[in-house]
Amino acid sequence: QSDEFHWENYLKETGSLGAPSECFRQSKVPPANEFKVGMKLEAHDPRNMTSICVATVVGITGARLRLRLDGSDNRNDFWRLVDSPDIQPIGTCEKEGDLLQPPLGYQMNASSWPMFLLRTLNGSEMAPATLFKKEPPKPPLNNFKVGMKLEAIDKKNPYMICPATIGDVKGDEIYITFDGWSGAFDYWCKYDCRDIFPVGWCRLTGDVLQPPGTQVPITKSIAKTQSSLPKAAPRSMPSPQKTAIILPTQQIRKSSRIKTPLHTS
Numbered sequence: 001q002s003d004e005f006h007w008e009n010y011l012k013e014t015g016s017l018g019a020p021s022e023c024f025r026q027s028k029v030p031p032a033n034e035f036k037v038g039m040k041l042e043a044h045d046p047r048n049m050t051s052i053c054v055a056t057v058v059g060i061t062g063a064r065l066r067l068r069l070d071g072s073d074n075r076n077d078f079w080r081l082v083d084s085p086d087i088q089p090i091g092t093c094e095k096e097g098d099l100l101q102p103p104l105g106y107q108m109n110a111s112s113w114p115m116f117l118l119r120t121l122n123g124s125e126m127a128p129a130t131l132f133k134k135e136p137p138k139p140p141l142n143n144f145k146v147g148m149k150l151e152a153i154d155k156k157n158p159y160m161i162c163p164a165t166i167g168d169v170k171g172d173e174i175y176i177t178f179d180g181w182s183g184a185f186d187y188w189c190k191y192d193c194r195d196i197f198p199v200g201w202c203r204l205t206g207d208v209l210q211p212p213g214t215q216v217p218i219t220k221s222i223a224k225t226q227s228s229l230p231k232a233a234p235r236s237m238p239s240p241q242k243t244a245i246i247l248p249t250q251q252i253r254k255s256s257r258i259k260t261p262l263h264t265s
């Protein structure tokens with residue numbers, strides 16, 4: 001299975017290091033995912049974060065849940081970690097004196113909502129409170145350095161977790177670049193963002209790690225990702241510290257790109 005992606009080989013081939021796990025706002029030991037497909041819970045509507053809706057678990061992937069808001073369509077699924085603060089047991093909202101809201105894009109007449117809510121919850125399996133895990137604390141400082149490797153959610157294809165590199169660091173923000181892709185998927189985020197994970201996260205959780213892209217050659221960084229060494233220039237600028245070397249594994253992988261039927265861009 002020489003065409004499979006292995007971090008160990010890849011880090012060696014690229015002369016790079018994974019960002020230390022202490023850099024991330026993630027549990028050292030990933031949380032257990034004990035949810036089952038069909039269970040219901042409360043979730044913040046990702047398209048309207050102030051409203052709390054009923055969601056159904058429509059899939060399980062590693063430490064994440066694939067969620068669909070009741071009363072919404074199947075084109076707006078979203079993914080949340082089991083220790084995400086965006087999800088809570090059914091009944092939490094009511095306890096806090098709030099009302100469960102119809103999702104943005106509720107397909108029926110608004111006046112039907114109260115009855116819809118009753119019907120959707122009636123006889124359903126509600127995820128027990130013990131399945132929701134506490135969000136890990138924020139690391140006190142941004143310790144990411146340019147060149148460090150990690151696993152990151154592709155925000156344009158949020159079911160995908162992909163090999164990535166820190167491309168730039170500015171204060172509390174880090175620039176996530178996706179290995180083997182030309183830049184269309186790159187983004188800035190806070191260092192304590194929940195969408196980024198240390199190298200090995202997917203292997204530990206059982207989530208699927210995508211292989212690097214084949215659009216651009218993987219660069220072998222000659223500068224080591226150590227704080228003592230001078231900061232490498234951001235990837236958008238040509239840098240003398242980075243040399244484009246086409247690695248043999250990329251040739252092998254060319255024929256085995258993962259094609260996903262849904263949400264492709």
Ligand code: MLZ
Pocket residue numbers: 154157160162178181185213263264265
């Ligand atoms: N549908 C897209 C997915 C690209 C995913 C890139 N992730 C960094 C494609 O295959 O082009």
